[in-house]
Amino acid sequence: MTGRYLRSLAAVTMIIAAMSAALIMVSRRPITPIEGAVLVTQGRLCNPSGTARDAIPGTDCSSGRPLVLPAEMLQEDVPDNPVLHGQFRVATIGPTDEMQAIYLPKIAQGAQVFINGTLVEDMGAPGTSPLLHWGSPVLVRVPPDLMKKENVIDVVVTGFRQDGARLSPFFLGPFQVLQPRYDLRWWFTAGGGIAGLAFAVASTLFFAGLALVRPGNGEFAWMALAAALSIIFASHYTFMKMPLPFRWWAVLWNLAVHVYVIAIYKFVNLYLNVGRQRYEHLLWPWLALITVIAVMVPVEYQRHFFFFLHVGSVGIALIILANLLYHRLNSPGVDLYILFPLLSLILTIDLRDMLFHLWRPQPFNMQIGQLSFIVLLGIATYLAVSELLGSLTRLENLTHTLEDRIAASTQELRETHAEAVRAERDAALAAERQRIMLDLHDGVGGDLVNTLAYMRANAFDDPVIKSALETSLLDLALVMDSLEGMDTITTPLAMLRERMEPLLHASNLDFAWNVQEEPEFVEMTPANILNILRIAQEAITNAVKHSRARTIKVTTTRDTIVIGDDGIGWDTGKPKEQQAGGRGLASMRKRAAEAGLALEIEADATGTRIILHRGDIHG
Amino acid sequence: MAGRQHSVLIVEDHDHTARGLVDRVRNNPLLKVCGLATTLETGLALLRQHRPRILLTDLGLPDGSGLDLIDAAIQADWQCDPLVISVFGDEKRVTAAIRHGARGYVLKNSGDDDIARRILDVIDGGNPISPKIARHFLALAAKAPATGETESAVETLTARELQVLTLLARGFKRAEIADNLSISIGTVGNHIHSIYRKLNVGSNIEAVAKASKTGMM
Structure with a gap:
């Protein structure tokens, strides 16, 4: 235990002491006179033995010991239930023709009330087990014809051995005058007890619901246990008949109070995520011990035992509050400002009732423990609402997170899908291209070669057919080169060199090969590549056939493709219809335009040059 | 004869x-x-x-x-x-x-x-190689370092071998390459032979098949 914790404990003790002092101050009101009624405070004790033996209504007790109310008959060493028989001589005030009443604000437990020898109220004759009537007021109707100028009122109160028989000051007066006071007190005491029981049940349901919905560390299960135990002592505040003999009922509800406090201790520690304390493993042995003692303790010491047990309960309650204060000051939470006052209030109320039950003479004329259950319900409501709000917030955050994730995933999926579609399309295109190429190769290509071989083998040397076949074969080769999809124009040009070199050599021409850079101005689609190859092929063919050149120079740079020769020119200087390359030139321009390129022809004394470049530079 | x-x-x-x-x-x-x-x-x-x-x-x-x-x-x-x-x-x-x-x-x-x-x-030990095949080898050589797994299957080409391959892919003849790089034609042939060997072409069918399966080819 740190000094800081001890300071929390001290602070809590002082807070509770202050609250209890304030509560005691404001609630320690004696039973005050009612205007229009007689407040009876003095009489004679008829049964000095304190038992039913000499409590005989109707006997004159005017020679008995004076009896000043409030009075109590408590004889723990006598096995019988204590009986307090008081006889009071009271003069009637006011008119006697209306309904009169005796109003007993506080009495323990059952009583028989006689007026002028007539029994007017029977809540248990001496020698029987009386009704449990300590919490509620009693209003006895007295018909006017029973009334005299001087009345003799006998009140024979029967209590329990370990609790005593008690009688507080009471009133005699007109029913109309006393009834409102009775009603008011009834609402606070018996009515409050009924409401308290309802609140205890409701709290139990709330906490059980929370325990089911949010099992978590089990904190709400402990609180549900606490609330369920509170139903037991709420019943004690409420019902006049006990389910068990007084002794065992007292054992039950007093133990219930103690375990209730322990359960709240468990709840608070779990709720605050405070680690299990070393002494907590003593919990079950402790409960077993106090149960055994409670059962075994002799009736005459039961009250004392419970007094010490509840002193322990108060100690635990102070520790609960100290834990709450200590841990919530370390990590602030709004729940401190709700739970701490509410739990302190419960402790203060119950502390006062502990004094009411166990202190003698009783320091108050009314118990208020029944009002603590609404505070318990307040705690249940607060926790349920805060858990609900927490859940909603978490749900909202989760929804946002999920929405974001779904959006991201959708986007990703869309992109992946688009990419997959693209890849699939590309693959299908490539496969189809491959199939066409193989078909061309094996079918048309093989046949063309075979036909040429046939012509050669049979000395069938028709130059037109041979040239046509060779041109077709070359064109097919260009188509296939363009379809390779290699993302380059220099390699297809290189293949063109391979294919056309035999033609050049046959005409004693040579290539001056200057393909140094990959042109960057061509979009490398099969169609564009084929167009450029055909332009190059046309230019080379024209040079071979018409220019009388010695060398054909092919140059590539990033920005141009140039096919030039050192011949006399095959394009200019003749009428257009005679130009050997005329038709070829037109088709070259068309192909260049299709490839999005500009084609220029330079012809001078040094030769002819076909220049391909990006259209927007030179127009 | x-x-x-x-x-x-x-x-x-x-x-x-x-x-x-x-x-x-x-x-x-x-x-x-x-x-x-x-x-x-x-x-x-x-x-x-x-x-x-x-x-x-x-x-x-x-x-x-x-x-x-x-x-x-x-x-x-x-x-x-x-x-x-x-x-x-x-x-x-x-x-x-x-x-x-x-x-x-x-x-x-x-x-x-x-x-x-x-x-x-x-x-005589030569390796006929067309520009397209050279281009294909270049593509292989470019992919090889990227796929770590196949490093053992294809040795890395030297800078000079890559130069030779590039020129072959652009349509230069062996003699032109020799001229261009100021080396002998025989040396060019040696480079080409070395390229074939390094790409495991013809000498190590298993490895090439493996490379082919691993997506290199």
């Missing part, structure tokens, strides 16, 4: 093409045609029977793929260099054959002495 002639087996299903090839090979005094087959089955039988020094095979045969013949030639217990007969020297077909160990290709319609020249080049 006959004893110094290198035997050539030709497997080609187009009649006239086959006969044209036979004629052109025969025309070279250093070469003789030991057999002509038009189907895979006959080709395999003749391969075993004649134990030729050179195998010229078409790929699309009526009863199967010429690749099987190339495999048989590579696994033969005598030295037999396979070459592919191609109409166009198209990259996909020829590189598939080279993966199986073909030493290069001949074009069906090439000039009279071209086929014989290529065959003799291969016998």
Whole structure:
């Protein structure tokens, strides 16, 4: 235990002491006179033995010991239930023709009330087990014809051995005058007890619901246990008949109070995520011990035992509050400002009732423990609402997170899908291209070669057919080169060199090969590549056939493709219809335009040059 | 003279093409045609029977793929260099054959002495390589370092080898490359041979098959 914790404990003790002092101050009101009624405070004790033996209504007790109310008959060493028989001589005030009443604000437990020898109220004759009537007021109707100028009122109160028989000051007066006071007190005491029981049940349901919905560390299960135990002592505040003999009922509800406090201790520690304390493993042995003692303790010491047990309960309650204060000051939470006052209030109320039950003479004329259950319900409501709000917030955050994730995933999926579609399309295109190429190769290509071989083998040397076949074969080769999809124009040009070199050599021409850079101005689609190859092929063919050149120079740079020769020119200087390359030139321009390129022809004394470049530079 | 002639087996299903090839090979005094087959089955039988020094095979045969013949030639217990007969020297077909160990290709319609020249080049240890095949090798070499797993299958090419490959892919002849890089033609040939070896082409079918499976090819 740190000094800081001890300071929390001290602070809590002082807070509770202050609250209890304030509560005691404001609630320690004696039973005050009612205007229009007689407040009876003095009489004679008829049964000095304190038992039913000499409590005989109707006997004159005017020679008995004076009896000043409030009075109590408590004889723990006598096995019988204590009986307090008081006889009071009271003069009637006011008119006697209306309904009169005796109003007993506080009495323990059952009583028989006689007026002028007539029994007017029977809540248990001496020698029987009386009704449990300590919490509620009693209003006895007295018909006017029973009334005299001087009345003799006998009140024979029967209590329990370990609790005593008690009688507080009471009133005699007109029913109309006393009834409102009775009603008011009834609402606070018996009515409050009924409401308290309802609140205890409701709290139990709330906490059980929370325990089911949010099992978590089990904190709400402990609180549900606490609330369920509170139903037991709420019943004690409420019902006049006990389910068990007084002794065992007292054992039950007093133990219930103690375990209730322990359960709240468990709840608070779990709720605050405070680690299990070393002494907590003593919990079950402790409960077993106090149960055994409670059962075994002799009736005459039961009250004392419970007094010490509840002193322990108060100690635990102070520790609960100290834990709450200590841990919530370390990590602030709004729940401190709700739970701490509410739990302190419960402790203060119950502390006062502990004094009411166990202190003698009783320091108050009314118990208020029944009002603590609404505070318990307040705690249940607060926790349920805060858990609900927490859940909603978490749900909202989760929804946002999920929405974001779904959006991201959708986007990703869309992109992946688009990419997959693209890849699939590309693959299908490539496969189809491959199939066409193989078909061309094996079918048309093989046949063309075979036909040429046939012509050669049979000395069938028709130059037109041979040239046509060779041109077709070359064109097919260009188509296939363009379809390779290699993302380059220099390699297809290189293949063109391979294919056309035999033609050049046959005409004693040579290539001056200057393909140094990959042109960057061509979009490398099969169609564009084929167009450029055909332009190059046309230019080379024209040079071979018409220019009388010695060398054909092919140059590539990033920005141009140039096919030039050192011949006399095959394009200019003749009428257009005679130009050997005329038709070829037109088709070259068309192909260049299709490839999005500009084609220029330079012809001078040094030769002819076909220049391909990006259209927007030179127009 | 006959004893110094290198035997050539030709497997080609187009009649006239086959006969044209036979004629052109025969025309070279250093070469003789030991057999002509038009189907895979006959080709395999003749391969075993004649134990030729050179195998010229078409790929699309009526009863199967010429690749099987190339495999048989590579696994033969005598030295037999396979070459592919191609109409166009198209990259996909020829590189598939080279993966199986073909030493290069001949074009069906090439000039009279071209086929014989290529065959003799291969016998001398040369590796006919077209610009397209060079481009394909370049693509392989570019991919190889990226796929760590295949590093053992394909050795990294030297800068000079990459230069040679690039120039080949742009259409330069060996002599031009030699000029361009100021080295001898023989050195260029050595580089090409080294490239073939490093890319495991023809020398390590298993590794290349593995590389092919791992997506390198």
